[in-house]
Amino acid sequence: MKNKKADMGETITLIIATTIIFFILIIFFYLTNAIADFKFKKHAEVVADYSNKEHALISLQAFLQTPLKTEIGGIKSNILVKDLMRINTGSYDTMLQQEASEIFKPFGICYFISVGNLKSGNSNFASKMIILNLPVNSEKNVEVGLAVNSQCLENLK
Amino acid sequence: MIIKFQIKGKKAQLIGLGLALIVLIVSGIALGKFITAKTGVADLFNSPAKILELKQEKEKFEFYARESAILAVAEAYREIADAGGFTGSDCMVESGYLKFCDLNPNINEEFSSEIEAKMNKFVSAYPNTKLDAELNLEFNKITYKVSTQDKKINLDSEKKQLKGSAEGFFAYSFTYDFLPSFSLSFDDLNLNSFKEIKAKAEGCIKLEKTGDIETCMNELQFNSAIKKAESKVYFDLISKKRYFIGDAYKNIVLKFSY
Numbered sequence: 001m002k003n004k005k006a007d008m009g010e011t012i013t014l015i016i017a018t019t020i021i022f023f024i025l026i027i028f029f030y031l032t033n034a035i036a037d038f039k040f041k042k043h044a045e046v047v048a049d050y051s052n053k054e055h056a057l058i059s060l061q062a063f064l065q066t067p068l069k070t071e072i073g074g075i076k077s078n079i080l081v082k083d084l085m086r087i088n089t090g091s092y093d094t095m096l097q098q099e100a101s102e103i104f105k106p107f108g109i110c111y112f113i114s115v116g117n118l119k120s121g122n123s124n125f126a127s128k129m130i131i132l133n134l135p136v137n138s139e140k141n142v143e144v145g146l147a148v149n150s151q152c153l154e155n156l157k
Numbered sequence: 158m159i160i161k162f163q164i165k166g167k168k169a170q171l172i173g174l175g176l177a178l179i180v181l182i183v184s185g186i187a188l189g190k191f192i193t194a195k196t197g198v199a200d201l202f203n204s205p206a207k208i209l210e211l212k213q214e215k216e217k218f219e220f221y222a223r224e225s226a227i228l229a230v231a232e233a234y235r236e237i238a239d240a241g242g243f244t245g246s247d248c249m250v251e252s253g254y255l256k257f258c259d260l261n262p263n264i265n266e267e268f269s270s271e272i273e274a275k276m277n278k279f280v281s282a283y284p285n286t287k288l289d290a291e292l293n294l295e296f297n298k299i300t301y302k303v304s305t306q307d308k309k310i311n312l313d314s315e316k317k318q319l320k321g322s323a324e325g326f327f328a329y330s331f332t333y334d335f336l337p338s339f340s341l342s343f344d345d346l347n348l349n350s351f352k353e354i355k356a357k358a359e360g361c362i363k364l365e366k367t368g369d370i371e372t373c374m375n376e377l378q379f380n381s382a383i384k385k386a387e388s389k390v391y392f393d394l395i396s397k398k399r400y401f402i403g404d405a406y407k408n409i410v411l412k413f414s415y
């Protein structure tokens with residue numbers, strides 16, 4: 001009888017210990033999972049942000065190389081967007097804005113472009129712009145920024 | 158025969174319990190450190206972001222450097238063309254036209270040094286980026302050495318090592334070797350080297366009619382107007398493309414006689 005009681009006590013201790021270990025394992029499992037979730041989410045954000053900026057960088061460089069037909073100083077010329085931006089004194093703003101709207105039409109409401117006073121597109125993406133410096137002369141540069149949001153583009157489809 | 162191992166005695170049981178508790182506490186502390194060591198974890202997650210950001214900063218500078226080089230070449234070319242620096246020092250001005258008696262023997266060196274001075278001025282005006290303070294990028298301290306070959310302008314610079322690191326629980330460091338050198342060709346710029354212009358002019362003047370000489374010269378990146386007077390041929394070349402020089406959009410003009 002005495003031995004049986006002692007055996008029961010031992011078994012109860014083992015059950016309690018196993019339960020405690022089991023709960024500790026569950027807690028560890030959930031914590032590890034939560035950390036991993038956070039890590040992957042953060043990683044996905046980093047990758048998405050990089051890919052958006054890379055997309056914007058390529059699009060912006062292509063936009064700057066776009067030839068336009070216009071009249072400068074009374075002479076009809078083929079001028080590149082980047083050169084028009086360089087000589088821009090405000091008089092070509094409307095033209096640049098129209099051109100930007102036309103070129104970035106496929107991006108719908110998922111882009112934002114900024115050149116000096118000229119701002120066009122969805123201002124919600126303004127903080128995610130990639131900014132290129134366009135040299136004008138040895139003392140002056142023009143900042144040109146573009147943001148493209150791939151998630152927004154995905155939702156448009 | 159059954160052999161049972163048992164911890165016997167209260168002291169032994171306490172030691173066992175104590176050991177188990179220590180293991181639990183140490184594991185708990187390790188996990189706690191991992192979760193709460195915010196700077197460490199943040200750095201670990203931020204490091205790929207920083208590397209990618211650095212790559213984009215490099216690409217942005219490469220764009221700026223190439224654009225600066227195009228402006229520097231156009232400016233230097235126009236200055237040499239305006240000053241008649243493409244001819245040898247013995248060549249005289251006759252009837253308002255510089256006689257292209259000889260090609261300046263130092264044209265490549267002079268042209269390169271003009272581009273170099275302008276290019277390095279442009280680069281020094283490159284604005285610091287927000288990563289500058291952290292990673293010491295200092296793109297605007299890069300200097301270029303320019304050399305001109307027949308159809309190519311080389312802009313060489315020393316290799317720049319971009320470094321990033323952070324201390325903390327998950328300390329990291331990385332180095333990125335960046336070689337900012339690149340080259341431009343006269344064709345890319347819609348220009349011709351002065352040597353090429355001389356060779357073309359020497360070939361074209363063999364034709365009799367001014368119209369034919371013009372057609373021949375128009376094969377270059379310039380539109381030409383040719384006049385003949387006495388035994389001389391006068392060339393007025395105007396670039397087909399306009400360039401942003403100084404603060405205006407201009408053509409490059411070359412005037413010489415043969």
